Amino acid sequence: MKKSSIFGRTGILLLVLVLMISLIFTGCGKESDDGEQTDIEKTEKEDEKGGEVTDTPSEEVTLRVVWWGSQERADITTEALDLFTEKNPHITFETEFAAWDDYWDKMATYAAANSLPDIFQHDYAKISQYLENDLLADLTPYVESGQLDLSDVDENAISGGKFDGKLYALSLGTNSFGTLVDPAIIEEAGLSMPEDDWTWEDYVDMGKTIYEKTGKLSEIPLAADPKFMVEYFARSVGKSMYSEDGKSLGFDDPSIIEDFFELELEMIKAGITTSPEELLIEKPIEESDFVLGEDWGGPYWTNFAVVIADAAQRPLELISMPLYSKGNSPGLYLKPSMFFCIPETSEYKDEAVQVLDFWTNDIDANKILKADRGVPISSKVREALADGVSESVKMTFDYIDELADSSNVGPIDPPEPPAGGEVTALIKEVNEEILFERITPEEGAEKIITRANEILSKQ
Amino acid sequence: MKKIFQKTKNNHKIKPSIPLQDNENVVGYTFIAPWLIGFFIFTVYPILYSFYLSFTDYNILSSPKFIGLENYKEMFVSDPLYWKSVKATFYYVFTAVPLRLIFALIVALLLCRETKGIGIYRSALYIPSLIGGSVAVAVMWRRIFEAEGILNSTLALFGIESNIAWLGHPTYTIWTIIILGAWQFGSPMLIFLSGLKQIPNTYYESAVIDGAGWFKRFFHITLPLLTPIIFFNLVMQLISGFMIFTQGLIITGGGPLNTTLFYALYLYRNAFQFGKMGYGCAMAWVMLVVIGLFTLVLFKTSKYWVHYEAEEG
16 A cells, blocks of 8 residues: 555556556557568658668669468468579568458458558459559559660550559459360360350350250350359450440340350250359359369360369360350450559658569569469560479460450459449349349349449439 | 556545445556547547538548538439449348348247257357358358359359359349348357257247147247347348448449449448548438338337247236
């Protein structure tokens, strides 16, 4: 008791204040771990030099790099970045990765807090919002000055990241759709491999024959993301998914969607697919029907085809997409699988560009990266890699090379409008209703067109 | 800081001009200041700000644009998915909450008697609720109800061939989540248990002497005396029921046919995936009002069915 009276009320008050303040500051210290601390350090340095910013190579720089993807991608990405640090010891990295959905939550929060990482992965479907808000740095000057060397890169591979003539996003690889099939099953059914100009009618017929002869199932095309089928059909008749201003769909003919729904329904009714109940459950790739050898294949993104082929561990072939018989325009396009972007707010743009240059052109780095983010855009890198990569990666390299001359490949549509995510969800929802035969294809098509235009006009 | 020091020092020497009471309050508030600051910055401010956001068009990336009642209008008039999510949530609340309470009460009755090792049983039965809301359980639940999952394989052991994909079927799927909800009866069970122990044994003894059977005793002694506890549990469970989210996100992803697109899940999608933060905030405020209304109704009607011993005595 006596002791406490020595401290007295004042003492306790002081103690509490000190504790409180220290608590608050420790809190801040921890938060600024992801980047702000380096800012503080830098400003301190600048102060010492009287506000003069110098770019001496000895300056220690920590770049934040963030991406979405699997653990495997994380491993190879960190390995490639370590290689960069080995060559440029003054630049180190702080990395983060997340699953797709969480990633965009995270980025939105970073953007709102003006603390976007120095290099971050981006996607064609999401980029319009970031462009509208001027969050991304223009990379064109760096290309012109040669800091970002794109001389071995085909213009097609770059153009996806160009908006209003300026390069805001650097493609990390090229992607497209292809039909991944199991030749053994096709042979077993007594059929020959489809020709390049096969149609969706052929796809369904083939499925029926295969089911009859072998009991193997067919896949509802792109069941996980039916929006791409609608887009493919729309492009095939010379339209686009969205109108130019993004305020409505790019087509008003419901038969485009109807034909796609009819196709699915025919497969369901013929009993050549898994039940809709099972179809809609997301499964690990290792447990999918295709990997288990229960079905003969279907359309996939090329980078996903690699994953499937690796999991299946039997020879699979990547062949052309079936054509929409009512159209004769190119339905496919080469999509930048994903981008790296540098935010306008980054303090280390030069260093970040240096990393992008390394990423694009360094052969050793790309050997580590194993084309996980899509077929590399630099032709030199592709050549150097061609012999070293696995069969499945080679398969996609060849396929993408073939696509360059295909008449079914056209220029990519502008990136989707901000409400695109909602339209995608809508198409998925209606597609489910079709698969469960709750509504007719005609009703479904009408519903999508009405509701999608409503959503798009509101944004 | 020096000033404070001097001031308080002076207070010791001269007669305190501030009443002692006040001074003690200052110390008290200083002690809880870290919490208070956190509460105002991280709770009160975001809540108020979200109310403002509910009247705006806000996609996180650009600054909010005031649009008046548009969000609320869209919700009630033109968004069919909104009503689907409302339906799914009500369906869940009105099935899972009663089921969970009934289970909790039954288990509490079983655990009420004093047998050997009762402590172990109690903790064992409480475990599902400890881990219940977690992602791990949701993932496990998926494994159980998959087409080639534990449930179907177990059924096969007993000769029942079932290849129903429980998680893909428009009618069954929500029930897998309801059962999960009922399984997490731990916390209401514990509260029931303590309530049961409060009931004086003398009531039962005299009832037995009068020849009342188990059912009579349960319905005329246990249940009425337990109503305050039931009331409390009902309110708490109703509130948590409305907020169901993780299960819908992980086990079913809202599907199939949006039958498990719970309110909070749809809210999350709007706010974070569709970039409609303003709309999400508006949804959250409507949910708050709805939960508030339900709680209010429960409180208002409680006088007709909740018996407090004190009043009776």
